[in-house]
Amino acid sequence: MARHIVARTSEIPPGGNKVFGVEGRDIVVFHVNGEFFALLNRCPHEGAPLEKAACVARLTSPEPGVYQRSRVGELLRCPWHGWEFDMRNGQSYFDPKRVKVRSYPVAVESGEELQKGPYVAETFPVHVEDNYVIVEV
Amino acid sequence: MSDVIDRPILAEEEAAKSRLRIIDCDVHPSIHAHTDLDQFLPKRWQAHLRTYGSHLRTPYIGTTPYPRSSPLIARRDAWPPTGGPPGSDLDFMRKQHLDPLDIEYGILQVLDLFIFSQQNLEFGAAIQRAINDWQLAFWSDRDPRLKASILAGQDDTEFAIAEIERCAKIGRYVQINVCPRANEPLGRRRYWPIYARAQELGLPLGIHVGGYGGHAPTGGGWPSYYVEEHQSNAHTMAAQLTSLVLEGVPERFPNLKIVFIEGGFGWIPSATWRMDRHFDAFRSEVPHLNRRPSEYVKEHFWFTTQPIDEPDEGKHLRSLIEWVGADRLLFSSDYPHWDFDDPRFAFKTPLTETERRKIFNGNARALYRL
Ligand code: FES
Numbered sequence: 001m002a003r004h005i006v007a008r009t010s011e012i013p014p015g016g017n018k019v020f021g022v023e024g025r026d027i028v029v030f031h032v033n034g035e036f037f038a039l040l041n042r043c044p045h046e047g048a049p050l051e052k053a054a055c056v057a058r059l060t061s062p063e064p065g066v067y068q069r070s071r072v073g074e075l076l077r078c079p080w081h082g083w084e085f086d087m088r089n090g091q092s093y094f095d096p097k098r099v100k101v102r103s104y105p106v107a108v109e110s111g112e113e114l115q116k117g118p119y120v121a122e123t124f125p126v127h128v129e130d131n132y133v134i135v136e137v
Numbered sequence: 138m139s140d141v142i143d144r145p146i147l148a149e150e151e152a153a154k155s156r157l158r159i160i161d162c163d164v165h166p167s168i169h170a171h172t173d174l175d176q177f178l179p180k181r182w183q184a185h186l187r188t189y190g191s192h193l194r195t196p197y198i199g200t201t202p203y204p205r206s207s208p209l210i211a212r213r214d215a216w217p218p219t220g221g222p223p224g225s226d227l228d229f230m231r232k233q234h235l236d237p238l239d240i241e242y243g244i245l246q247v248l249d250l251f252i253f254s255q256q257n258l259e260f261g262a263a264i265q266r267a268i269n270d271w272q273l274a275f276w277s278d279r280d281p282r283l284k285a286s287i288l289a290g291q292d293d294t295e296f297a298i299a300e301i302e303r304c305a306k307i308g309r310y311v312q313i314n315v316c317p318r319a320n321e322p323l324g325r326r327r328y329w330p331i332y333a334r335a336q337e338l339g340l341p342l343g344i345h346v347g348g349y350g351g352h353a354p355t356g357g358g359w360p361s362y363y364v365e366e367h368q369s370n371a372h373t374m375a376a377q378l379t380s381l382v383l384e385g386v387p388e389r390f391p392n393l394k395i396v397f398i399e400g401g402f403g404w405i406p407s408a409t410w411r412m413d414r415h416f417d418a419f420r421s422e423v424p425h426l427n428r429r430p431s432e433y434v435k436e437h438f439w440f441t442t443q444p445i446d447e448p449d450e451g452k453h454l455r456s457l458i459e460w461v462g463a464d465r466l467l468f469s470s471d472y473p474h475w476d477f478d479d480p481r482f483a484f485k486t487p488l489t490e491t492e493r494r495k496i497f498n499g500n501a502r503a504l505y506r507l
Contacts, residue, residue, distance in 0.1 A: 045482070046477075046479040046481075046483060047479055047481070047482050048212070048214065049214055052213045052214035053213070054213065079212055079213030080212050080213075080475060081475065081476055081477075082206060082207070
């Protein structure tokens with residue numbers, strides 16, 4: 001897997017997302033509760049663009065009439081038929097063995113670290129005060 | 138993990154896309170603003186719409202009884218960037234739907250204002266006229282791919298016939314639509330004049346799910362959840378198929394063609410098996426039927442595919458298609474609604490080339506004479 005710098009952290013606002021073309025694939029990166037998650041921008045069901053998904057909470061109900069929300073903002077609700085996926089690993093909640101969105105490892109690294117690594121200033125204008133979102137594809 | 142539906146992209150999708158020229162039998166255009174209807178609506182009814190609004194035969198005024206999954210039942214990505222509700226912007230519809238999916242024809246199905254269920258029948262009739270004119274002016278005239286249906290609420294038969302005559306003279310509509318949730322089951326004699334006229338004009342009768350006829354949407358009353366109501370669409374269609382067949386509509390109107398739209402098709406085998414079995418036992422109660430119910434179903438009815446059935450095992454969908462018959466199925470997407478089906482991925486079972494051609498194009502081309 002190659003590591004790609006896709007954005008500055010400040011380019012993806014909290015609760016928002018952005019799509020990047022990486023190695024011929026559309027990858028959508030979400031920013032939720034200070035973390036970044038990268039997924040293929042296609043629902044595995046019929047192909048809806050996940051950038052338009054709603055970021056929802058996990059809603060569970062131990063019994064009828066009792067509702068609990070957890071992991072607020074970390075579940076994707078597909079913009080078409082509403083299937084839900086876990087942003088962390090692309091896993092679906094209703095049929096986790098059969099259906100998942102392809103997900104990619106994401107890291108955030110500071111410009112300072114990057115300058116020392118394989119990414120050089122000529123290719124990416126690096127300001128050392130910034131952090132960068134790295135997606136492995 | 139070979140059975141995981143984890144789709145990479147795109148090479149064979151591109152190929153599949155260019156192979157299919159699709160006739161989409163269920164595309165929903167919507168009215169950008171009620172004022173768009175002004176040019177087609179007499180002043181008296183414009184004032185009525187502004188002053189009193191639209192009142193349906195349901196206990197819920199000014200809204201639908203259930204939350205419908207997402208705002209305006211729409212795909213979240215279908216809101217036009219220019220504003221207005223999903224389905225209201227032709228350019229965006231072209232860009233998002235007609236062009237990329239290579240739609241040769243789209244049959245328009247208007248749901249706005251729930252015109253079939255208006256309590257005030259004169260107002261309902263005026264709105265029907267306005268929307269029928271609007272379909273041509275705002276859609277078909279601007280994009281010849283889009284074909285309009287004559288909307289004719291059947292609960293005032295006289296108004297319905299008048300509207301059918303008026304539109305038939307214009308000659309550009311491909312179907313006559315009536316409501317599946319009317320005041321009485323669709324096989325009843327009070328509706329026969331409409332069927333007679335449809336037969337004479339050679340226009341298929343379209344029946345699109347939805348609307349509220351004042352009765353609860355299920356035989357058991359008003360459900361609690363949208364998911365229950367959504368499920369009941371199939372029951373409503375099954376009840377209407379039963380009524381039409383057993384009350385003798387196809388027997389009486391042998392050239393009438395009837396299209397069930399947005400009811401899916403998973404329920405059809407069981408409904409027809411059951412009717413046949415009952416017919417064997419009770420034929421003396423319905424001596425006006427000369428054939429077994431399944432024969433009428435096979436010859437007079439067509440079914441659009443969406444919402445497609447998705448059994449856990451693809452081979453069951455395969456059997457379903459064989460039972461219903463690939464020659465009875467018409468592809469439909471339901472664009473721009475949340476349960477939209479993408480023609481490239483909706484069928485989770487392989488189709489033969491002949492089946493594809495029939496379902497995605499040939500059947501509809503013949504039925505609507507396109
Ligand atoms: S395309 Fe995502 S749930 Fe159907």
